[in-house]
Amino acid sequence: MTATANAAALALGDDALVLSHRLGEWAGHAPVLEEDVALANIALDLLGQARVLLSLVGDEDELAYLREERAFRNLQLVEQPNGDFAHTIARQLYFSLYQRLLYAQLAVTDGEFAGLAAKAVKEVAYHQDHAEHWTERLGDGTAESHERMQRACDALWRFTGEMFQPIEGLDIDWQALEASWMEAVTAVLERATLTMPAGPRAGGWAAGAGRQGLHTESFGRMLAEMQHLHRSHPGASW
Amino acid sequence: MTAVTADTYEAVFEAAVAADERIEPRDWMPDAYRATLVRQMAQHAHSEIIGMQPEANWITRAPSLRRKAILMAKVQDEAGHGLYLYSAAETLGTSREELLDKLHTGRQRYSSIFNYPTLTWADVGAIGWLVDGAAITNQVPLCRCSYGPYARAMVRICKEESFHQRQGYELLLTLSQGTPAQHEMAQDAVNRWWWPSLMMFGPPDDESAHSVQSMAWKIKRHSNDELRQRFVDICVPQAEALGLALPDPDLRWNEQRGHHDFGAIDWAEFQDVLKGNGPCNEERITQRRLAHEEGAWVREAAVAYAAKHQAQHAKPGEATA
Secondary structure, three states, X not given: OOHHHHHHHHHHHHXXXXXXXXXXXXXXXXXXXXXXXXXXXXHHHHHHHHHHHHHHHOOHHHHHHOOOHHHXXXXXHXXXXXXXXXXXXXXXXXXXXXXXXXXXXXXXXXXOOHHHHHHHHHHXXXXXXXXXXXXXXXXXXXXXXXXXXXXXXXXXXXXXXXXXXXXXXXXXXHHHHHHHHHHHHHHHHHHOOOOOOOOOOOOOOOOOOHHHOOOOXXXXXXXXXXXXXXXXXXXXXX | OOOOOHHHHHHHHHXXXXXXXXXXXXXXXXXXXXXXXXXXXXXXXXXXXXXXXXXXXXXXXXOOHHXXXXXXXXXXXXXXXXXXXXXXXXXXXXXXXXXXXXXXXXXXXXXXXXXOOXXXXXXXXHHHHHHHHHHXXXXXXXXXXXXXXXXXXXXXXXXXXXXXXXXXXXXXXXXXXXXXXXXXXXXXXXXXXXXXXXHOOOOOHHHOOOHHHHHHOOOOOOOHHHHHHHHHHHHHHHHHHXXXXXXXXXXXXXXXXXXXXXXXXXXXXXXXXXXXXXXXXXHHHHHHHHHHHHOHHHHHHHHHHHHHHHHHHHHHHHHHO
C-alpha cells in the first residue's frame, strides 16, 4: 500500500477500533439484555473492521497496543466517553450515518478499500438502523428520555464537523457526503421530535483535530487501560 | 365417561416421565415440579447474566485484538443464553421482570462461582476451561431433561458453551507455553479457580436437598458427586496437557475405583459464599441492580414510544374494521 493509503486505513481503522472499545465498556451494564447483545454485536462488527484495516498497514496488535495517543488518527467523536444510554446512542447515530455514507461511496469506487467497504456497509446499515430506532424511541418516548436525547445530541454536535475533513487517499466527494449526512440527521431528529442542535460543528477549541492526532483528555486514560497488559509483557504472544 | 381426577392427571404425568417423554408447557404437572423448574431455570438464567461481569471485567484490557473479539463474542453469547433461559422459564407462567426482581432483591440465587474475582487475564482462560467445563458437565445431561423447553434451550446453549470452553483452554495453553511470567499467571489462575469450580456441582449427595426428587422427575439425571467425579477425571489429563498443576496434594488415580481420588472440599467456604459473604457477592448484585435501575428510563421510553405509535398505527385499521 502507498503511504496515503496507509494513512487512510489508519484513520478508518482507528475509528472502528476506538468506538468498538467504548461499546465494549457497556458489557453487562445495558438497560435491557437485548441491548447487551446489540451493543456487543456492534462492537464486534467494528472490531472486525478495525482488524482488517489495521492489518493492511502492519501488525494489528502493534498498531493497537504500542502506538501512543498522538499517533492515533481516529475522530474525537468516537473516543467520547459513553455517558448515559442517550449519549451512546447519539454518538452511534452521528457516526453510523457517516460511516454508512462513506463506505457506500467507497464500495462503488475501484480503490483499495472497495472490497472491505462493500462488506462493512452491510454491517453498518444495521448499526444505523439500531441508532435511528433508539433515537426515535428516546426522542419521542417520555419527557425524561426526550430531554436526555436532546442533551446528548447537543453535547456531541461540536464533534461532527471533523468527519468531513478530507482523508488523503480516499476518493470521496466530501461536500456531498456532508450534505447527505446533514439531510439524514435532520430527518431522523425530526422523526424523533428533536431539535437540530445549534452551534459550531468544528473549529472550536478541541473539536475536530483527531485526524491530526490531537485528542481529548479521556482518550489517554482509555488507551492506558486498553494497552496496559500488552505493554507489561513486551514481546509476549497471547 | 370417566371422571378425570387429580389422580388421573398425576398418573398421566408420572407415566410420561417414566416413558422419557417430554413435558410441555400446556401439560398438567405437579405444582412442586413447576416450582422446582422455575427455581432451577431462573437460577440458571441469573448465572448467565451475572456471569457476564467477571469476564466483561477484562474486555477493555484484553491483550490482543483476537482475544478481545473472542471475549466480546462470549459475553454476548452469555446475554443470549440468559434470554433463552428466561423465555424457557416464562413458559411455566412467570415473567422475566418477576425473575429479575427476585434476583435483584436476593430472593433467587445465581451460581456461587461468579462471586470470585477475575484478578488477571489468565482468569479469563481458567473460567473458560474450568467454569465452563463444569457447567457443560452439569448441563449436557439437562439436554435430556423431562421439561421440553428447558431441554431444548440446553441443546443450543451446550453447543456454544463447548466452543467457549475450547477457547478458554487454548488461551491457557498459550499462556502456559509463553513467557515464565505468563506461565506463572496461568498457574495462579488455576490455583484460584479449581476448588470453586468443584463447588459448582453443589453440595455432596447426602446433603443435597433437592436431588432425590429432581432425579425422580428426570430433571436431574446424575447426582452432584457423580458429575463432580466425572469432571475431575476429565480435567486431570487436560491439566497435564496444559503443563499446569491442579492445586490438590491428595489428587491421585485410584486403580480400584477406576477414578481419581481427590481432596476434601471446603464446604464452609461454599456455604459462606452462598450466604452472600463471598469476595464479590456485593459488587455483582450491586452492578446488576444499578444497570437495571439506571436503565429504567430507557425501558420506560421504549414502552411510551410503542404505546404512542401503536395507537397511531391502529387508527386506520379500526376505522375500516
